Amino acid sequence: MPSPRVSRFFDQVDQAEFAFCRMINSSLRFRPVTMLFQVVSRLGDGWLWYALILSLPLMYPDEGLAIALLMTGAGLTCTLTYKCLKRTLVRERPFISFPVIHCGTPPLDRYSFPSGHTLHAVCFTTVLALTLPALALVVLPFTLAVAASRVVLGLHYPSDVLAGALVGGVMGVVWVALGAGPLLAWFGTVAAG
Numbered sequence: 001m002p003s004p005r006v007s008r009f010f011d012q013v014d015q016a017e018f019a020f021c022r023m024i025n026s027s028l029r030f031r032p033v034t035m036l037f038q039v040v041s042r043l044g045d046g047w048l049w050y051a052l053i054l055s056l057p058l059m060y061p062d063e064g065l066a067i068a069l070l071m072t073g074a075g076l077t078c079t080l081t082y083k084c085l086k087r088t089l090v091r092e093r094p095f096i097s098f099p100v101i102h103c104g105t106p107p108l109d110r111y112s113f114p115s116g117h118t119l120h121a122v123c124f125t126t127v128l129a130l131t132l133p134a135l136a137l138v139v140l141p142f143t144l145a146v147a148a149s150r151v152v153l154g155l156h157y158p159s160d161v162l163a164g165a166l167v168g169g170v171m172g173v174v175w176v177a178l179g180a181g182p183l184l185a186w187f188g189t190v191a192a193g
Contacts, residue, residue: 006089006090007090010089010091010113013157013159014091014092014094014097014098014157017094017157017158017159018094018098020158021094021098021101021151021154021157021158022098022100022101024151024152025094025101025102025104025151025152025153025154027152028102028104028152028153028154033152034104037104037105037145037148037149037152037153038104038105038153040142040145040146040149041104041105041117041146041149041150041153041155042105043142043146044117044120044121044142044146044149045108045117046120048142049071049075049120049121049124052071052124052139053068053071053072053075054068056068056071059135060132063131063132067127067128067131067132070127070131070175070176070179071124071127071128073175073179074123074124074127074171074172074175075120075123075124077171077175078116078119078120078123078167078168078171079116079120081119081167081171082114082115082116082119082164082167083109083116085113085114085167086109086111086112086113086114086116087111089111089113090111091111091112091113091157091160092110092111092112093107093110093111093112093154093155093156094112094154094155094156094157095154095155096110101154102154103153103154103155104152104153104154104155105153105155107155112155112156112157112160113157113159113160113163114160114161114163114164114167115147115150115155115156115160115161115163115164115165116164117146117147117149117150117164118146118147118150118156118160118161118164118165118168119164119165119167119168119171120168121142121143121146121147121168122143122147122164122165122168122169122172123168123169123171123172123175124139124143124168124172125139125140125143125172126168126169126171126172126173126176127172127175127176129172130172130173130176131176147161147164147165
């Protein structure tokens, strides 16, 4: 249960973001927009990232396995972090707080702060940007679409998405700083030996 102070803060922020959320969410009137963001959201559940992680060793034989392991560790840390934050901060999703905002796809859990989809997408893209920059440029449009989908589908406030992006970016940098050197060195030694 969040403190009364946290609840009051989120109530104020929710009210401030309501009009923008409603405007963005109104694009669901257009079936192609709904379908596009539903697909992006579903792929952002993890499916695209799992496929990418599994394919890295095939695409990049020298460093792919090390980067795949790095992304796996970062992803697990992201999951633990956002679940802990959601349970602690307990911010209701926009479509729950404001019934005029339509839910474009079923959420994976009840609470909205921070956006776990955005957190993972930005973390993985950050890891790639620091290890395989060309591949990061390829996935960047998907990452931006995932972030946008969260507000369009009525699942998150913009501040949820921003918080997820900040936390994910920091986690990606930390994982690369702490793990990339040792993993790449170890796999380089194994490959050479």
